[in-house]
Structure formats: C-alpha cells, structure tokens
Amino acid sequence: MGSVLAIVINSPSLAKEVLKVQDAIFANHDVPAATVVGTFGGINILWRPNGSRCNQLRKLVVCEIMSKQSLDACYVLRQREVRRMVKEIHGKVGSSVNIYEQLSATALRVMMSTLWGDDPSQDLIEFRKRLDEIVITFGAPNVSDFFPILAPFDLQGIESKGKEQVSWFYGVFESMIKNRRNIRDDGKEKENIRKDFMQQLLELHWRGDEKNSLSINEVKALLLDMMVAGTDTVPTAVEWAMTELLCHRDKMTKLVKELDMVVGNQNTVEDSHIPQLVYLDAVIKETLRLHPVAPLLIPRVPSKTTVIGGFTVPKGCRVFINAWVIQRDPELWDDPLRFHPERFLETDINYRSNNFGFIPFGSGRRICVGVSLAEKMMALLLGSLVHSFEWGLSEGTKPSLEDKFGIVLKKTESLVGIPVARLPNLEQYQ
Ligand code: HEM
Numbered sequence: 001m002g003s004v005l006a007i008v009i010n011s012p013s014l015a016k017e018v019l020k021v022q023d024a025i026f027a028n029h030d031v032p033a034a035t036v037v038g039t040f041g042g043i044n045i046l047w048r049p050n051g052s053r054c055n056q057l058r059k060l061v062v063c064e065i066m067s068k069q070s071l072d073a074c075y076v077l078r079q080r081e082v083r084r085m086v087k088e089i090h091g092k093v094g095s096s097v098n099i100y101e102q103l104s105a106t107a108l109r110v111m112m113s114t115l116w117g118d119d120p121s122q123d124l125i126e127f128r129k130r131l132d133e134i135v136i137t138f139g140a141p142n143v144s145d146f147f148p149i150l151a152p153f154d155l156q157g158i159e160s161k162g163k164e165q166v167s168w169f170y171g172v173f174e175s176m177i178k179n180r181r182n183i184r185d186d187g188k189e190k191e192n193i194r195k196d197f198m199q200q201l202l203e204l205h206w207r208g209d210e211k212n213s214l215s216i217n218e219v220k221a222l223l224l225d226m227m228v229a230g231t232d233t234v235p236t237a238v239e240w241a242m243t244e245l246l247c248h249r250d251k252m253t254k255l256v257k258e259l260d261m262v263v264g265n266q267n268t269v270e271d272s273h274i275p276q277l278v279y280l281d282a283v284i285k286e287t288l289r290l291h292p293v294a295p296l297l298i299p300r301v302p303s304k305t306t307v308i309g310g311f312t313v314p315k316g317c318r319v320f321i322n323a324w325v326i327q328r329d330p331e332l333w334d335d336p337l338r339f340h341p342e343r344f345l346e347t348d349i350n351y352r353s354n355n356f357g358f359i360p361f362g363s364g365r366r367i368c369v370g371v372s373l374a375e376k377m378m379a380l381l382l383g384s385l386v387h388s389f390e391w392g393l394s395e396g397t398k399p400s401l402e403d404k405f406g407i408v409l410k411k412t413e414s415l416v417g418i419p420v421a422r423l424p425n426l427e428q429y430q
Pocket residue numbers: 029045046047058225226227229230231233234237292293294297298360361362363364365366367368369370371373374
C-alpha cells in the first residue's frame with residue numbers, strides 16, 4: 001500500500017502469534033494521519049501507543065466505567081430507550097420499518113445519556129450526522145497514510161476536515177464540562193445521584209492523584225472514543241442478527257420460544273433475563289462470527305522487526321487481522337458458511353476465551369474495552385425486537401446478506417421489516 005508494507009493475517013494460528021505470543025510487539029494500533037491532529041496527537045485510547053499510560057486508561061475504562069456496578073447503575077437508561085424504541089415501532093405495526101434506523105437512534109440515545117446524562121438541548125440528528133461524518137473522514141483512503149512523507153501537505157484536506165469535525169465534539173464537551181465545574185464550585189452537587197460516565201471521568205480529573213488522574217483533554221478524547229466506537233457497532237451487529245433470523249425462520253421460532261419461556265408474554269426483556277437467554281447469546285455470537293462488525297479489527301503496527309510463520313515482518317509495517325476470513329475457516333468451523341447458532345451451545349467459546357478462530361472484539365492487550373456494554377446492549381435490543389413483534393417482509397422480498405467492506409462491515413441494503421405486535425398490551429412499555 002503506497003510506500004508502507006501491508007500484511008494480512010488469514011489464519012487462527014498466525015492471529016494467535018500476533019495477538020498473544022508476540023502481543024507486546026504488536027500492541028500498537030496503526031494511527032491514521034488524520035486522527036493525529038484530531039485527537040491531540042493520539043491521546044485517546046484507540047490511537048494511543050502501547051505503554052503504561054495506555055494500560056492505565058484501558059484499566060480505568062474497563063474497571064470503573066464498564067464495571068458491573070457502573071453498568072448496572074445505568075441500566076435504567078438502556079431500559080428506558082429500548083422501551084421507547086418498542087413503543088415507536090408499535091405505532092408502525094403493519095407498515096415498513098427500517099430496522100437499522102430504529103436501532104441506531106436507540107443506541108445513540110443510550111450512549112449519550114449513559115455518557116453525560118439527559119440533555120434535552122441536544123439534537124440527536126445533528127449528533128448522528130456528525131458521527132457519520134467522522135467515521136467517513138477517518139475511514140477514507142488518505143494519501144498521507146500510504147506515503148507518510150506527503151503527510152505535512154494534507155493533499156486531500158482529510159486532516160483539516162477531521163480536525164474541524166473533532167473540534168465540534170470537543171466544543172460540546174467543553175460547555176458541558178464547564179457546567180459541571182460550576183455546579184461543583186457552587187457546592188450544588190447532589191450526593192447519591194447516579195454518576196454518568198462524564199462525571200466519573202471528571203472526578204478522576206479533579207481527584208488528581210498521580211496514578212489515576214486524567215487531563216481534561218484525555219477526558220474529552222475518551223468521551224469521543226466511546227461515542228465513535230460504541231454507537232454504530234452495536235446497531236450494525238443487531239441488524240445483521242435480524243437479517244439472519246429473517247432468512248432462517250426455524251432459528252427465529254426457536255429464539256421466540258426461548259424468550260416466551262424465560263421472559264413470558266406479560267413481561268418485557270430485562271437485563272436480569274440475559275444470563276438465562278442462552279440461545280439469544282448463541283444467535284449473537286453466530287452473527288458476529290459470520291459478520292464481524294470490524295472485519296479487519298484495527299490494524300496493528302509492530303514496534304520492532306520480528307518473524308511470524310517463518311516470514312520477516314518489518315518494524316512499522318501495517319498488519320491486518322482478517323477476522324472475516326478466520327471466522328469462516330473450514331478447518332475450524334463445520335459447514336462454516338451456514339448460520340447455525342447451535343454450534344455455540346456446544347462449546348464455551350466466548351469473546352475473551354483466547355480462541356483465535358473467534359475474535360470479533362479482537363484479543364490481547366488491545367481487545368475492545370466496551371465488550372461488557374456491547375454484550376448487554378446487543379442482547380437487550382435483539383431480545384426486545386424479537387420478543388415484542390413478529391416480523392414479516394414485503395411480499396416477494398428476501399433480506400439481502402450482501403455486505404459492504406469497510407472499517408465497519410455494513411449491509412449493502414438496510415433491512416426493512418413489517419412488525420406485527422405479539423404482546424397482549426403495550427402498558428408493559430410505559
Ligand atoms: C458490537 C459491538 C462492538 C464490536 C464488534 C467492537 C469491536 C472492536 C474491535 C475489533 C476493536 C479492536 C481490537 C483489537 O485491536 O484487537 C475495538 C476496540 C475498541 N472498542 Fe470496541 N467494539 C464494539 C463496541 C464497543 C463499545 C460499546 C465501546 C465503548 C463504549 C467500544 C470501545 C472501544 C475502544 C475504546 C477500543 C480501542 C481499544 C484500544 O485501542 O486499546 N467498543 N472494538
């Protein structure tokens with residue numbers, strides 16, 4: 001690729017070599033030129049070089065922000081937004097519903113309220129548009145990445161566009177942070193209120209002890225990381241799951257049976273049901289196996305020259321781990337192209353199990369920090385869509401399984417379904 005050597009890993013054994021055996025050497029993500037300016041030189045988690053500060057930030061997010069206690073505390077927000085989605089779809093029974101649009105608006109509302117609470121002044125459509133723009137800008141092929149010597153010239157204007165787009169978010173965060181600072185200075189902070197992620201991060205910033213403190217720029221960068229990484233991935237995965245279920249009605253029937261047995265038709269799907277919904281979990285895993293949302297993970301860059309599978313891998317080259325191919329490897333998976341969630345009922349493979357044939361969230365030092373939240377959101381969204389409605393399609397149509405390859409593996413065509421209400425009363429969603 002231009003003047004930069006790119007290597008693609010297509011086998012689980014070589015993926016293990018990169019993500020486990022030589023993890024320390026491959027623990028840097030490839031940082032696109034456009035993001036360096038936009039994220040204050042890569043101080044966020046995603047683009048930060050491997051090292052002690054990166055580990056501290058990761059630990060802080062995983063142990064504090066994504067802890068069971070913290071995720072349980074913001075469950076009411078997930079519940080409220082999923083109920084809102086079901087009610088909205090209920091108002092459209094019998095007509096065509098763009099499933100991705102519903103999921104995407106819900107995931108965005110969940111992320112925004114989880115990150116900084118409710119702010120009625122914020123325009124959801126504006127946020128969605130701005131996030132889409134950032135993903136397009138940073139995902140666009142950039143000459144500066146292929147020929148780093150040209151980076152200072154920003155020939156396509158991608159770096160300046162990225163900077164402008166990121167600045168918009170930082171401006172929004174700054175005014176929210178200013179309000180929080182005023183509230184703190186006025187001593188008006190209420191005790192025992194649920195602390196959103198922004199408040200937790202700010203308290204670490206204010207606490208200021210050497211090990212855990214965060215600079216204000218790091219607070220803003222982490223908030224943006226979570227917005228970008230968390231809002232499109234979950235709805236994309238759930239849209240793929242619905243598509244597979246509509247293509248495989250026997251699997252849909254099996255899932256409905258499980259939901260009726262565990263949840264019943266007088267209740268809504270809740271977080272507390274998730275551990276018992278084993279078939280739902282298997283459907284989500286099988287979906288992520290066939291349609292990994294990040295098909296090439298996030299490319300890695302070795303910090304020194306090394307050898308992988310007998311080949312020399314030079315320092316500074318770009319290493320792509322092809323989860324899409326690995327997760328369809330016939331040596332590992334029986335009948336690999338078949339959508340067969342049952343395969344996950346027979347094994348204890350999970351997202352962190354060090355099975356290098358199944359890596360939808362990556363693995364090793366840079367494994368996704370949002371796995372716990374993503375698991376909960378995917379289960380709640382998919383479980384609620386299937387439990388609340390029977391889904392049909394317009395006459396003569398079949399859902400397409402065609403994908404568009406990119407940083408995020410999207411469907412070529414959005415899934416449009418026709419819902420019919422299944423539950424006896426809508427009061428349950430109030
Ligand atoms: C279905 C949902 C999701 C999928 C499939 C997914 C997948 C991934 C993958 C493949 C990586 C790169 C891992 C590697 O290099 O080995 C990653 C990194 C990351 N993800 Fe996720 N992700 C999801 C949801 C989320 C959510 C909800 C958040 C946060 C709220 C999040 C935050 C991050 C961050 C901050 C990183 C960078 C970690 C680092 O650089 O050390 N992700 N994710």
